[in-house]
Amino acid sequence: MxxxxxxxxxxxxxxxxxxxxxxxxxxxxxxxxxxxxxxxxxxxxxxxxxxxxxxxxxxxxxxxxxxxxxxxxxxxxxxxxxxxxxxxxxxxHGGRPAPTPAAPLFEAERIRPEPRRPNWTAAMVAAIVAVVGFVGYSMFNGTDGTAGPEAVAEGPAPATKPAKPAPKPAPVKSQAAPAPSESAIAAVPQDKVTVKLTATDDKSWISAKAHDGKLLFDGLLLKGESKTFQDDKRIDLILGNAGPIELYVNGKKIEDSFESGQVERLSYTKGDPQDG
Structure with missing residues (x-):
């Protein structure tokens, strides 16, 4: 006893x-x-x-x-x-504690776009097209069929063969834009259960276990910190202070509203979070 x-x-x-x-x-x-x-x-x-x-x-x-x-x-x-x-x-103990004011949001630093590099391939193709076109134009207009100053006095002037038209440059194939990749949050292994926890505006005690009872984490998750856990079948969670926890399961955000000071026991498996 x-x-x-x-x-x-x-x-x-x-x-x-x-x-x-x-x-x-x-x-x-x-x-x-x-x-x-x-x-x-x-x-x-x-x-x-x-x-x-x-x-x-x-x-x-x-x-x-x-x-x-x-x-x-x-x-x-x-x-x-x-x-x-x-x-x-x-x-x-002196009344209910006043709610902790939310931390001020800091404006994210704007990401400056990288300067575009010159497309040397397109520039070279354009230069080649210009040169070939200029040469073809000069050859075509330079032979108009009239006799020069050294033409023979008698008899017709020898016929000249028309210049062959300049070959058309091969069209430049535009590079297809790459298909957009999937979101980094959604790109999680389909054969595992993945759980990500972030303490947004306060600390929280967290306990996480694998399906075989192995302890993955047991301790405080401080404000601003994140933890990610994976298992082949199931992850069991205990949130000592569930209110400030932002929870993603298998790449999807859990929209449940938890209260500060509330203890939550959760379990998730592979697939949709509602299957957990």
């Missing part, structure tokens, strides 16, 4: 702490017949943090946002409505 599973543990609480958030959570857990380890396994909240919360110590949660998320998760695990406990937590 885990420490803190007996009703007699109420003797460890002072009289004024019996209605605290931690005390209510402990009483509900004991009434539900659950151990701290069982609650930790079902909520993914570590055992030391569960003990600390039940003793009224929220310093190990990492801040008010995470503490409120843990209280909500633990309350649901032991069969309590989390809303009254969140209100009691806010009252005990």
């Amino acid at each position: 885990s420490i803190g599973n007996s009703p007699e543990d109420d003797r460890n609480f002072p009289a004024d702490d019996r209605d605290s958030v931690g005390h209510v959570l402990r009483q509900a857990r004991v009434a539900a017949g659950l151990t701290v380890e069982e609650v930790s396994a079902s909520t993914r909240v570590r055992v030391p943090i569960v003990h600390a919360i039940e003793e009224g110590d929220f310093s190990r949660c990492g801040g008010d946002v995470y503490a409120r998320g843990h209280v909500r998760t633990l309350a649901r695990a032991v069969g309590l409505d989390p809303a009254p406990l969140i209100e009691r937590y806010d009252a005990e």
